[in-house]
Amino acid sequence: MSEKKNTEKKKTENRQTPPLKGKSPKFSFNFYWIYGIILAVLIATQIFNFNGTPKKITWDEFNRNMLQVQDVEKIVVVNNQVANIYIKKDRLKLDKYKDVKYKSWGNTDNPGPHYYINTGPAEIFDKKLSEAQKDLPADVQRVPVDYEPESKGYWDFILTWILPLGIIILFWMFLMRRVGAGGPGGQIFNIGKSKATLFDKDLQVKVTFNDVAGLQEAKVEVMEIVDFLKNPKKYTSLGGKIPRGVLLVGPPGTGKTLLAKAMAGEAQVPFFSLSGSDFVEMFVGVGASRVRDLFKTAKEKAPCIVFIDEIDAIGRARGRSPSFSANDERESTLNQLLTEMDGFASNSGVIILAATNRADVLDRALLRPGRFDRTIFVELPDLNGRKEIFNVHLKDLKIDKSLDIDFLARQTPGFSGADIANVCNESALIAARKGKIIIEKQDFMDAIDRVVGGLEKKNKIITPHEKRVIAYHESGHASVSWLLEHAHPLVKVTIVPRGNALGAAWYLPDERQITTKEQMIDEICAALGGRAAEEIIFKTISTGALSDLEKITKQAYAMVSIYGLNDRVGNLSFYDSTGGQDYTFNKPYSEKTAEIIDEEVKKMIDLCYLRTKKLLEDNKTKLDALAKRLLEKEVIFKEDLEDIFGKRPFEEPKLIEDSAPVSGSTANQNGTPVVAPSENKVPLTQESKE
Secondary structure, eight states: OHHHHHHHHHHHHHHHOOOOSSSOOOOOOOTHHHHHHHHHHHHHHHHOOTTOOOEEOOHHHHIIIIITTTOEEEEEEETTTEEEEEEOTTTTTSGGGTTTSBOTTSSSBOOSOOEEEEOOSHHHHHHHHHHHHTTSOTTSOOOOEEEEOOOOHHHHHIIIIIHHHHHHHHHHHHHHHHHHHTSGGGHHHHTTSOOOEEESSSSOOOOOGGGOOSOHHHHHHHHHHHHHHHOTHHHHTTTOOOOSEEEEEOOTTSSHHHHHHHHHHHOSSOEEEEEGGGGOOSSTTHHHHHHHHHHHHHHHHOSEEEEEESGGGTOBOTTSOTTTTOOHHHHHHHHHHHHHHSSSSOOTTEEEEEEESOGGGBOHHHHSTTTSOEEEEOOOOOHHHHHHHHHHHTTTSOBOTTOOHHHHHHTOTTOOHHHHHHHHHHHHHHHHHTTOSSBOHHHHHHHHHHHHHOOBOTTOOOOHHHHHHHHHHHHHHHHHHHHSSSSOOEEEEEOSOBTTBSOEEEEOOOOOSOOOHHHHHHHHHHHHHHHHHHHHHHSSOOGGGHHHHHHHHHHHHHHHHTSOOOTTTOSOOOOOTTOGGGGOSSOSSOHHHHHHHHHHHHHHHHHHHHHHHHHHHHTHHHHHHHHHHHHHHSEEEHHHHHHHHOSOSSOOOGGGTTOOSOOOOEEOTTSOEEOOOOSOOSOHHHHHHO
């Protein structure tokens, strides 16, 4: 059994291994080169006249300028219609013959003919020629005249008739063969064919469910489908039917596509993979045609699985805004998909697996049972999930044996699987940059800072006054967050520029699913701590609080108009989960209500600002001490805050009992942790210029 696997593995490697760089590729003759050579010869024959092009003149010009001055060498009359005139070689040097001296394709002398005239009847031409030469002296030789019929020969006949016709026939045959082969030229007639990639026993996916970590609930449901395909009698004996469609929904980077890859690797059935954008084309009717071709091929391979990634490209709700966003081609593609998934014709044995991070824009007809029977939510991993993901990505890394993976999982709240993979890769790069042979704990800490805040810029030019303002700004954030009960615990503050930020404060939020009004108020106060500190110390404010103001404005409006956390507006929410408001110009409330919302938001932020200022004024001495220490060290940690302010008077969440210096993350409006650099995204100097 193992020998058979090794043989198949070698065959796969032989198919996929590119040629070695050291060996030069062998010369291979292509028959189509002959077509190109013949076509080039034909074009050259037509463009370049190898004997030169005779110039037409009148009888008077010929007689006066050539014949009478004895420049003509001979005359050749062809078919009693055209007289070709040859000029003597020594006379071609004259300026009046410069137009016919050389061939039309180069600087080679033109042997002739150089000119031609229409003769008319031969008798009349002979008579005119004799009369023109009768006055010439007796010792001057008369111009000889030859008469010959027109004869181009076999070669001229072939070049003129046979070769062009043969080139056209060969080119047409070449075009038809390319069209039939389905290559780059075959898109003309194959444009309605499906672009799905088939994975079967000849082209297997090596990803399995063992490579998927942190998605236990999602894996259970997907593994059930794989188990049904392997052991159908286990379910059919009880009268059960496998779901026709499974929709994976979740934020970007959470592992939806990876889960589909694992399903392709585990299932012993054909697996079709394509993207929603593969159905979209500039030609009308192509999308629906590709859907029909996809299901036709899938039915032939049944039982099989069809995976459509980013299905929102074709599955958007129909008729949401007919005047602005309607697309008949996209809607016809969606209609065809709906019909194929659950229409009049039977579609047994074909399971549709789709993924999207925008389930709110999908059409309701697509989500109903019978088409997508199951919707699997792939959420951001929790603490245990992050621990499993770290274990997967650390397998191939040379890490310090004393590294605590539980510690890394606690320091990355809100990180997706893709974020954790990026952290692991960045830690390896950082360790290699430092010349280490193993990856240590500090390398992971630096990698988290790099992923969250961007690259450190220690050489950025900052004036001493600006540096002092930044220090007090960040100290204000740190002080307020330390003194308020519901603010996120701060574990690190820095004034070293990183990314677009001149300074930053890192937090470690507790992983909560809901957020109370008091928690959101404390978060607004903590965000205003930087501006309040500037006003207290310098008696003026700067533009450094741009990201703070942007964050609290969105959060305050969400509290009033979405979450119903304002007494005056009441328990009302103007949020539309269907996304219909995105296509309308009118707000879902009156102008008077809009004024009330604006007033309540401003009132809320003003009260929070006054509360923040009072809190900092009461602890101004400690604020000064913290800012001076930050100016001295440039980076301070939780221990420095404890040394100045004392122990935090509130019970900290169990999640961060052993917290250490890490980069922070903030929480979004609904309380779900979101990884982001915290403060001062816009440099003071840059924003002042703006």
